[in-house]
Amino acid sequence: MDREYPTPAVSVDIVLLTLEEGGLKVALHRREDDPYRGQLALPGGYVHVDVDVSAEATAFRVLKQKTGLAPRYLEQLCTFAGPDRDPRGWSVTISHVALIPLGELKEVGGGVFQFYDVDQLPELAFDHAKQISEAVQRVRNKASYSTLPCWLLPELFTLTQLQRTYEQIFGETVSRGTFRSRLGIKVADAKPGESADEADILISTDQFQGGNQRPARLFRVNHLCLFKRAYW
Amino acid sequence: MDREYPTPAVSVDIVLLTLEEGGLKVALHRREDDPYRGQLALPGGYVHVDVDVSAEATAFRVLKQKTGLAPRYLEQLCTFAGPDRDPRGWSVTISHVALIPLGELKEVGGGVFQFYDVDQLPELAFDHAKQISEAVQRVRNKASYSTLPCWLLPELFTLTQLQRTYEQIFGETVSRGTFRSRLGIKVADAKPGESADEADILISTDQFQGGNQRPARLFRVNHLCLFKRAYW
Numbered sequence: 001m002d003r004e005y006p007t008p009a010v011s012v013d014i015v016l017l018t019l020e021e022g023g024l025k026v027a028l029h030r031r032e033d034d035p036y037r038g039q040l041a042l043p044g045g046y047v048h049v050d051v052d053v054s055a056e057a058t059a060f061r062v063l064k065q066k067t068g069l070a071p072r073y074l075e076q077l078c079t080f081a082g083p084d085r086d087p088r089g090w091s092v093t094i095s096h097v098a099l100i101p102l103g104e105l106k107e108v109g110g111g112v113f114q115f116y117d118v119d120q121l122p123e124l125a126f127d128h129a130k131q132i133s134e135a136v137q138r139v140r141n142k143a144s145y146s147t148l149p150c151w152l153l154p155e156l157f158t159l160t161q162l163q164r165t166y167e168q169i170f171g172e173t174v175s176r177g178t179f180r181s182r183l184g185i186k187v188a189d190a191k192p193g194e195s196a197d198e199a200d201i202l203i204s205t206d207q208f209q210g211g212n213q214r215p216a217r218l219f220r221v222n223h224l225c226l227f228k229r230a231y232w
Numbered sequence: 233m234d235r236e237y238p239t240p241a242v243s244v245d246i247v248l249l250t251l252e253e254g255g256l257k258v259a260l261h262r263r264e265d266d267p268y269r270g271q272l273a274l275p276g277g278y279v280h281v282d283v284d285v286s287a288e289a290t291a292f293r294v295l296k297q298k299t300g301l302a303p304r305y306l307e308q309l310c311t312f313a314g315p316d317r318d319p320r321g322w323s324v325t326i327s328h329v330a331l332i333p334l335g336e337l338k339e340v341g342g343g344v345f346q347f348y349d350v351d352q353l354p355e356l357a358f359d360h361a362k363q364i365s366e367a368v369q370r371v372r373n374k375a376s377y378s379t380l381p382c383w384l385l386p387e388l389f390t391l392t393q394l395q396r397t398y399e400q401i402f403g404e405t406v407s408r409g410t411f412r413s414r415l416g417i418k419v420a421d422a423k424p425g426e427s428a429d430e431a432d433i434l435i436s437t438d439q440f441q442g443g444n445q446r447p448a449r450l451f452r453v454n455h456l457c458l459f460k461r462a463y464w
Contacts, residue, residue: 006281010240010313010324047313049238049322055313079311079326081242081279081287090281092242092324094311 008081008090012058013044013128015077015095015135016069018102019152020115023168024139026132027105027113028124029066035087036125040114042132043067044093055094063098068108071098073151077135085127093126097135099151119171143169147201150221158209158216159188159196189217240313240322244290245276245360247309247327247367248301250334251384252347255400256371258364259337259345260356261298267319268357272346274364275299276325287326295330300340303330305383309367317359325358329367331383351403375401379433382453390441390448391420391428421449 016027028040045062052058056074063069074096081092105113116122118136121129142148149165150157157165163179180188184198192206196219203222208215248259260272277294284290288306295301306328313324337345348354350368353361374380381397382389389397395411412420416430424438428451435454440447 007239008242008279008281010242047240047322047324049240049315053314055311055324076310078308079287081326082285083281090279092279092287092326094313094324 006090008092009086009088010047011044011091011093012047012055012062013042013093013095013131014059014063014074015042015097015132016063016071016100016105016113017097017118017135017139017152018100018105018115019165019168020102022117023171024118024136025102025115026118026121026135028116028128029113031125039125040116040122040128041125042128043113056096058094059096059098067112069100069105071100073100073148074098077131077138080127080131093131095131095134097138099139099148101152101154103154140169147221156205156207156218156220158218159185159202160216162202162219195222238322240324241318241320242279243276243323243325244279244287244294245274245325245327245363246291246295246306247274247329247364248295248303248332248337248345249329249350249367249371249384250332250337250347251397251400252334254349255403256350256368257334257347258350258353258367260348261345263357271357272348272354272360273357274360275345288328290326291328291330299344301332301337303332305331305380309363309370312359312363325363327363327366329370331371331380333384333386335386372401379453388437388439388450388452390450391417391434392448394434394451427454 018025018027027043029043031037031039031041043062043066045058047055047058052061055076059074060070063071077095077097079092079094083090085091118132121132139148143166149169150162152165153161163176166179167173185196185202186198187196190196190204192204194204196202196204201222202219205218205220207218209218210216250257250259259275261275263269263271263273275294275298277290279287279290284293287308291306292302295303309327309329311324311326315322317323350364353364371380375398381401382394384397385393395408398411399405417428417434418430419428422428422436424436426436428434428436433454434451437450437452439450441450442448
């Protein structure tokens with residue numbers, strides 16, 4: 001191993017996904033600087049070796065600086081590297097995917113981002129379209145066997161909201177019965193503190209939503225777990 | 233985005249896995265240079281921006297130079313980055329996992345590597361133990377729903393060899409019947425050119441192994457496919 005060679009630029013990009021009526025949306029902003037000035041792009045920035053303790057820390061710093069946001073769910077997606085992805089030269093970007101409830105995003109990151117349907121993207125800077133496509137594939141794949149979609153909901157949610165979330169991620173509606181059987185929900189009206197599902201993921205609370213007709217019980221996630229079990 | 237900050241060193245490491253009697257083994261070599269001189273480490277090297285067209289290209293170049301090897305299966309694992317993983321300073325390594333049949337490895341890469349049981353590792357340089365642990369988890373996970381293990385076999389193999397491969401990856405032996413039902417094998421004696429399994433992955437050939445008692449038919453892989461189906 002030697003270090004005589006020039007070293008590539010290293011950045012972090014974040015595919016920030018949220019749900020808006022209609023489906024999965026990605027947060028994009030217009031670039032203020034060259035290259036690709038004025039074009040839509042993912043939030044991202046260079047690793048700052050004097051302050052960042054990891055690539056994840058770079059992702060959090062960039063989001064905090066640009067939007068004030070601190071997503072509760074962030075994971076490394078994969079790394080894109082090569083001489084052609086940035087006109088400034090050989091570059092490496094460590095791509096991340098973050099999930100955030102729309103309410104939180106609008107509250108904190110308001111005004112910075114525009115939201116685009118992940119299946120109908122406009123022209124994007126760099127290889128950002130490819131990064132989004134990888135991120136969506138990862139999220140849909142993990143959603144099919146885990147409670148990952150819960151990170152797109154507020155901390156407390158109804159079972160109907162959870163069902164809509166899965167439906168919007170997969171772009172497919174199912175009956176209430178089918179949904180509940182897929183998630184292994186056994187007691188939709190479990191006592192507060194008890195679990196509603198076979199895998200003990202959804203914990204019942206003593207709070208309800210909607211008062212006029214039939215108020216719906218609110219649930220929270222016990223823990224994020226990836227199962228060897230097909231949910232969808 | 234700015235480039236006033238010093239940029240981290242960028243390297244590629246390869247977790248080269250093979251099967252030897254007893255289970256999954258990783259290929260390690262002793263480092264000739266500081267840091268960690270004399271310690272066991274994964275093969276790896278810096279990205280050379282003047283010759284490499286991608287991180288994958290760096291991986292192939294490094295393996296070719298060090299061992300003459302060109303593994304048929306190589307995928308990006310994940311990226312490890314931070315100020316503490318290398319005493320020389322902030323560094324990024326794009327970690328890859330490669331699978332290679334033992335025969336091929338001994339033939340070409342002979343003498344360079346020593347092989348260690350992935351579940352009983354000695355002390356290693358850098359964060360290489362962590363990289364191996366991630367790689368093994370990835371391979372075991374993908375093996376449970378794909379034909380990934382076929383890349384650890386020669387191009388032609390018997391169903392018994394395939395069964396031993398799965399068993400060695402998972403460290404668990406199963407009966408012939410259980411194995412065949414898990415893989416969805418319907419016709420163990422399919423005609424040459426036809427498939428032996430429900431998913432059309434294993435293609436029968438007109439070649440056999442072993443002549444004295446009952447010669448076993450040799451199969452090849454139709455394509456590498458990742459299924460939403462539990463194999464193991």
